[in-house]
Amino acid sequence: MRRHLLTALALVPLALALPVEAQPPRESLTIGINQYPSNFHPNIENMAAKAYILAFALHPVTAFDADWKQSCIECVSLPSVEAGDAVLETTPEGKPGIRVTWRIREGWNWGDGRPVTADDMRFAWEAGRAFETGFGPAETYRSAYEFTVNDPKSFTIRFDKVTYNYAGLGQFQPLPAHLERAIWQADKAGYRTRSRYETDTTNPGLYNGPYRISAVQPGAGVTLERNAHWTGPAAPFNRIQIRTVENTAALEAQLLSGQLDMVAGELGFPLEQATALQRRVGDRFRFSYNPGLTYEHVETNLDNPVLADRRVRQALLHAADRAQIVARLFEGKQEVADGGVHPRDAAYSPDTPKYPYDPARARALLEEAGWKAGPDGIRRNADGERLALEIMTTAGNRTREQVQQILAGMWRSVGVEARIRNEPPRVFFGETVSKRRFTGLALFAWVSSPENVPRSTLFSDEVPRAERNWSGQNIAGYKDAEVDRLIEALPLELDADKRKPLWAELQQRVATDLPALPLWHRSDAHVWPQWLDGVTPTGHQNYSPLWVTQWRVR
Template sequence: MPSSRSRSIAVSIGSGVLSLLLAACTGVPGPAPASSSAPASSTDAAPTATFTFGTAAQPLGLDPALASDVESYRITRQVLEGLVGVDQTTGAPTPLLATEWAESDEGRAYTFKLREGVTFQDGTPFDASSVCANFNRWFNFPESLRKQAPGTSFKGVFKAHADQASLSIYKGCKAVTASNVRIDLTQPFTGFLQALTLPAFAMSSPQAMATQKADDLSQTRDGQPLSAYALHPVGTGPYTFASWDDSSVKLVSNKDYWGDKGQIGTINFVTYDHPQSRLQALLDGKIDGYDAVTVGNFDQLVKRGKQIIQRDPFSVMYLGMNQDVPILQNIKVRQAIELAVDKETLIRRFFIDNTAQATQFVPPKLSGFNNNAPSLGHDPAKAKALLEEAGYKGEELKFYYPLNVTRPYLPTPEKVYAELSKELTAVGLNVKPVPVDWADGYLQKVTSPGDHALHLLGWNGSYADPDNFVGPLFGEKNGEFGYQDPQVFSKIARARGLPEGDERTKQYQTINAQIAESVPAVPIAYPISALALSDRVLKYPASPVLNEVFTKVELKP
C-alpha cells in the first residue's frame, strides 16, 4: 500500500466538492440563470497546444447513445454536448446547450430555452428540431439494435422505449419555437435534469446520423458492432473528431465552437492497456497524463515527483452473480459466496489507500445510503456450513473476469480475480476461470443473458442521484444478474418520482437494505480512482462523475 508519506503528497479532489454536489443532487432546480460566459469571439486566437492522454483501453464506440464505457465517454464528452452541464464546483445542473429551463405540469414537463447561434460541427444548425430528433431516436431504438448494443442508457433512465410506450417515463418532445423545446414525461422524475448530464444524452447532428446510418450497426471494430456514425461522431462540442487508429484517437479544436476553446488545439488519446506501460510512457514524456493509477504505480509516481490527483469515490466494485444459473437461485449459496469474500484483504492489496469497504450499491455520501444495510461479513466456516445446508454438490461456477484493462473501479482485474477465486475455492466452491479480453466484448458478455455464473465488474456513477446506481443495476430483470424481485422493482420506480426529502431518502434506504438482504451480487469496494500528470499540467478538471472536458486543462506556457 502507499505509505503515509505517499498519501500526504497526493492531491485529493475535495470531499467538500462532492458533498456540495450531493447536497444538490436530487432537487429539481427552477429556471436556471442564463450562462454568464459569453460565446467566444471568432477572432480569438486558435488553441495551439497538443495534449496526449494515456487511456487504459480503446473506446467501445463513439456514439454515446450506444456505448457507455468510461473510455468512450471520455472522448465523446469532448465532441458532443447535452442540454445540461455539471457545475465543476457544486455538481448542480448548469446551462450548456440550454441556457435556462422551467418545470411545469407538476414535474411532467420541462421547457428549455436553447443557446442561439450554435452549429454542429458539420455546419448544420442546432435548434429545437435537432433536440427532438435526438430524443425521438433514443425512444425509438428497435429491440434488435438494443440487443446489439447493450450499452444504451435510455432504458435505464426512462424505463422503456417506444415498443413499450405505456411503461416509459418519456412521453414526447415538441419544438415550440426554433429556440424553445419541451420534453414531456408520463410521470414526475426527480432526477431528470441530473440524468440529462449523462454523455448518453448529448446532442448529435441529425444530418450526420442520417448520412452515416447511426442505427445500422453494419461495421465492426475489435469485434464490437458499430455504425459508421460511431466511428465519426458529430456534435457541438469544443473538439471535432479527426481520426481513430489501432492505438489512438485524435481530436482537434472546433474552430466554430461557441464557448471557451481553452489552450489545447489537439488531443491524442493513446491506449496503454497495462498499468506499467502507462507509467513508463509518462516518465518518458510520451504522454501528459493518464487515468487509473494502480497501487503498484502509486509509490513509483511519488518517488519520481509526479502529480497524482485523486477523485472522491463515486463508484462501486462488485462480484456479480447470475441467478439464471440454477444453483445461484438458492439464497444460501449466494450468502455463502458473500461470506467467503474477504473485502478487507482485497482492498488492502489491490486498491488505493482509504478505499472503503462496500455494504451496498449506493456510495456513502449519497442520500439513501443505509448505515444499517445487512452485511454478512467474512466467515469461511459459516460459508461452508451454508453450502452444506443448500445441498451444494460441487456444481461448476463459470467465473468471468476481464483481461488487458484497468477501470476506475477495478484497477487490476486479474489479481482481484486470483484472490477471489482462492477465497471461493477455499470454502468448497467449484470455480472455473473464464478470462475474456476487455476488447473482445467482455462487457457485453457479462451484461447479457449467458452462462456467466460469477463475474467482476463495477458501476461508476454518472450523476449524483441514488437512482443512477440502483435503477440501472436492479430496477428490472437483466442479463447480468437474472435478479427478479417485483417489490424492489416497484419501490425503485416509485422512489425516482418522489420529491427530494425524507420520504425519498427513506425509500432508497429501504431499497438498499432489501437488495443487500437478497444478495444478488456482492458489493466489495467504493474505490478511489486517481490520475497521474506531468509537470507540464498546471490544472486538470478532475470530477467524481468523470465530467472532465479538456478545454479546462491548463498547461504551462
C-alpha cells in the same frame, strides 16, 4: 506490446533528464487510458472509455459538476417549477406529469458548421423511443411521451411522471439529425452498426464540443483536434491524443518514457500502482486521489442455477475478506462497499446489511444449500456436480487480475472453485457483459451520478435481450417485484427527507438478495504533468474532460 514496452523503457533516462522548465510550448496533450471503446455512438452502450473520449467532443445539455450538483452545460438555465419553465400537469391517462422546457445556448454548433438545434434533440428522442434501436437508458425515453420543438433553440418534453431530477437530461444527448436521421429511418434495428459514429467516425459533423475526433486507430487510440466551429471558451490544445494501453505496466512505462503526458484517473492506473509510482518518482508528476461514485463489484449471472440460490451468493461474499484485500492492495485507501450507494451519497442508508469476513458462516450457507465437501476440497451437490464458477474481468488490468486470484483462493478455502477467464475490455464490455454471455461471475465497475436511482441495473425490465437490441444494464438478470416498486416510487418523491426511508428499504432488500457482490468504492488515481492546471476530477459519470476548456498550460 513487447517491442513497445522495451522501447519505452529505453527512453526513461532521457525523459528524466529533461527539467520541467525545458519543455517546449505545448501544442498537444497525450493521455493514456486502459480501455478502448466498443463503439462511439453516445446513446448506445455505456462504457467508461467512450464516455471519457466523447466528453472532449460531445456536450450534453445538462450534467452534474464536480460538486455533484446539476448544472447547465449547453442550456441557458436549469428549468424549475419556480421559474415557470417546469409545469406540473396531468397526463392524458390521468397520471401526475410534468412539462419541462429547455433553451440551448446560441452559437452551439456541430463540427461541420451546422447549428445544434431542438430538432437534433427531437431526433435523439425519436430514436430512443423506438426500442428496437437499442438506446439506453430506456426509461428516459419511455417516460418522455411527447416532444415539442418550440423554436430552433427551445424544446419541451412532457414526462408521464414527476421526478426529483426533472431539470437534468442525464445521458439523453442531441444527435446530428442532418447526418443521422436518414440512416436510422432506413434500418432502425441495424442503426447501432450503420450509424456514422461507427462507419464515418471522423466526420466533423458528429461532434459539438470543443474538440472533434479526427483520427481513429482501432484498439490503439483516438486523435482529437479543435472543433473549428466551437464558440465556447477556447480549447487549450490544438490536438489531444488518447492512447489505449490495456496493460497497466506498459501504461506506466509509456508515461515514464514521455510517450504519455498524463494518465486519466477515470480509467488509468489502479490506486496501488499510482501510489507506488509516486513513491518512486516524487514530484515529477502531480498525483491526485479522488474518491467517488465508481463501484467495483462482482456481477452474478442469475440464469446460472448455482448462483440462482441466494445462499450461494451470500456465502461467496462472506468468504471474501474484502478488508484484507483493500489493506494489501490499496494501502487501505478504498472503502469496502455495502452496496452500490456510496456512504457520502445523500441516498446512502447506514442500516444496509453488512457481510463481514466469516468463512464459517460461508461454509454453513453452502451446506444449507446442498453443497457438501468433496474429497478434493471442492464441494459437490447430490448429483455429484462440482461447485465451480467461471469468473471474468478485463484482461491486462493488473489489479483486477490480482483480485481475481485472491478471491479464487479465498473461495477455494470454503470449497468453491473459481475458474479465471479474461478478455480485452472492448470484447468483455461490448459483447460478453452487455449481451450477458458470461456464465458465472464478472468483475468490473459501475459509475453513476449522485443519488442515482439504479433502474437500469436492477429493474426487471432492464435485463438486456435480443429483441430490445441489448439495451438495459441489468446484467445479472435480477427480478424482484418489491425492488421494482421502490425503483418506481423513488424518483416520484420530491421531498429529500421522505426519499430516505425508500432508499433505506431498497438498499436493505438488494443487499439481502445480492444480485452483485459489492467489493469497494473506488478512489481514482489521477496523474498529471506539473505543467498542467485546471483538471478537476468529478468522481462520477460526467468525467473531467467535459470541462477541458478550463485546463491550462502553466
